[in-house]
Amino acid sequence: MRDKPWYPVLYMFVMTAFFSSILIGLARFTRDRVELNERSAVERAVLECLAVELPARASSLEVHRVFLDRVSGPVPAYGGAYVLREGGKVAAYAVPLDGKGYWDRIKGFIGIASDKRTVTGISFYEQKETPGLGAEIVQPPFRSQFTGKRIADGRSPIGIMPVGAALGPSKVHAVTGATQTSTRLEKIINDGLLRWRSDLASAGGGQG
Amino acid sequence: MNWTGELWQMLVVCFAAVFTGNILLTTFLGMCPFLAVSRQVKASVGLGFAVVFVMTCTTVLNWLAYRYVLVPLDLEFFRFILFIIIIATFVQFVEMVLERYSPALYQSLGIFLPLITVNCAILGASLFMVIRGYTFLVTLGYGFGSGVGWMLAIVAMAGIRQNMSMERVPKGLQGPGIALIIAGLMALGFIGFTGVL
Amino acid sequence: MMSADPAREMTASAPKGPKKESALGRAAIEGLWNNNPVFRQVLGICSTLAVTNLVLNTAVMCLALTGTTALSCLTVSLLREWTPHRVRMMVQTLIIAFYVILVDIALKAYWPDMSRNLGPYVGLIITNCIIMGRCEAFARSNPPVPSFFDGLFCGLGYSFVLLLVAVPRELLGMGSILGIPMPYFSTGWDKWIIMVMPPGAFFTLACLIWALRAFQARGEEESA
Secondary structure, eight states, X not given: OTTSTTHHHHHHHHHHHHHHHHHHHHHHHHXXXXXXXXXXXXXXXXXXXXXXXXXXXXXXXXXXXXXXXXXXXXXGGGTTEEEEEETTEEXXXXXXXXXXXXXXXXXXXXXXXXXXXXXXXXXXXXOOOOTTTGGGGGSHHHHTTTTTXXXXXXXXXXXXXXXXXXXXXXXXXXXXXXXXXXXXXXXXXXXXXXXXXXXXXXXXXXXX | OOHHHHHHHHHHHHHHHHTTTOTTTTTOTTHHHHHHHTTOHHHHHHHHHHHHHHHHHHHHHHHXXXXXXXXXXXXXXXXXXXXXXXXXXHHHHHHHHHHXXXXXXXXXXXXXXXXXXXXXXXXXXXXXXXXXXXXHHHHHHHHHHHHHHHHHXXXXXXXXXXXXXXXXXXXXXXXXXXXXXXHHHHHHHHHGGGGGO | OOOHHXXXXXXXXXXXXXXXXXXXXXXXXXXXXXXXTTTTTOOSOHHHHTTTTSHHHHHHHHHHHHHHHHHHHHHHHHTTTTSOGGGHHHHHHHHHHHHHHHHHHHHHHHOHHHXXXXXXXXXXXXXOHHHHHHHHHTGGGXXXXXXXXXXXXXXXXXXXXXXHXXXXXHHHHHSEXXXXXXXXXXXXXXXXXXXXXXXXXXXXXXXXXXXXXXXXXXXHHHHO
């Protein structure tokens, strides 16, 4: 049989079918989990920037439950932000951030309280900045600076200043040595906030 | 997104792929041919052109295959195999066409084509394109830019190595060792471009 | 990856002795030292070098690569009697891709953070020259068990060099190893930022190759 001209074709076909079917089976088996993981990264980031307390080492399912319970969105009427409700009223907005960092895309959220001024927190769920340098933006020392800041009117709601500079109510310090990441992040945050503001205005969202 | 915006983004991505995110100097893809072929400028130019051509075409083909075959069928994880098959088939096809219609070009580029099938930079460009979710036009710019960036790096390297052939290099560093040091210095230089974007 | 050249080179030095114990020992010495894929032949570094700025990422990549190499060699060897000569490269690619996709799916499902960190580099293991080099040079003409160990030691030889690249990069660049701050380096050390950037990988690997080759050359002179 092995001398026949069709043998290699048959062989390749059988091999491909065999290996593919294992892979397809496995992918089907893990698909729900993969989807849950992807959704969970976003949900975690939303809850984190809204300063919602999560149990330590919360599993994806627990995060999902808290998220469903308290957050809805993205809501077009609120400028495409996720909305945190407390007692039926809007307590805070999670505004999506997305843009090019130093090496790759940075995605995250900035939380704004119901006064549309006070920052409740900032979080990131996707970034590939240099470890130990730009990647420090995901660490608490950098992120905690944002909590309680008030975003300014005009073109630059948030300013990232060099380390050591005097800070106004809408300014935070950059990560030492990560000038490129910091300038890009400032642009990403401000683009996100400006887009949110204009979407909010055009959606007639004065009711929040 | 509107047309001008997309065109602008395509140019930005293309520029970034050549300089700031050079596929060879920042992600180390395509190192094997880089170290092996970069001894002569002429061979490097030939291989470089072949890579630019194949990379541009295969990223676009792979984008189409991913977007219109794998995503609708929910078989995204098959991209590794499908991309390799598409790259290999494309290279084989180009080889046949060249041999038939342009023997002169085949003489100068033909020997590099089989090398390309297994160049990880080609597959790498397609995988990056998927992960970053580029649109069609941006993919075109990215594929072309990555190819040009790779060619730029290998030709510059070949030029430097040719000039180094008379220099005395410590024994353990001869060959790949010194090539890696040169590549490191080049990578350092290319990082300087990040301020531009 | 250039499979033709290294494959031939590797065949020449592949152990031929049928004796099991000594063959195993020889495979270990060949893979880890004499024919070490990285510093002897400078092959297959593409897919992993990019993640060597963190030891943890490197370790996971090396584990994936070693597992893929060993299992692919085993599978190729098991199928060697039935595989037609003309399509063997395609079959090998298929087998390697199969294991790589397994790793990719597993990481996506059970370790999503790591999957995001490694990005496309897991998939790029497919085009790593070492795996197909070993399949071509050894596994397709040898029984399964020696093939498995041949692949395993080749992968381990690769892993040990890349971990040697990763440790100084993370230590000097970030003052930590596996994310754990190290004494002195995390406090008194002025971090060499360049080490975690791409040029640092080139310099570290070059110095390592230099040191290992010099060491090896001395050993060869003595034994000669």
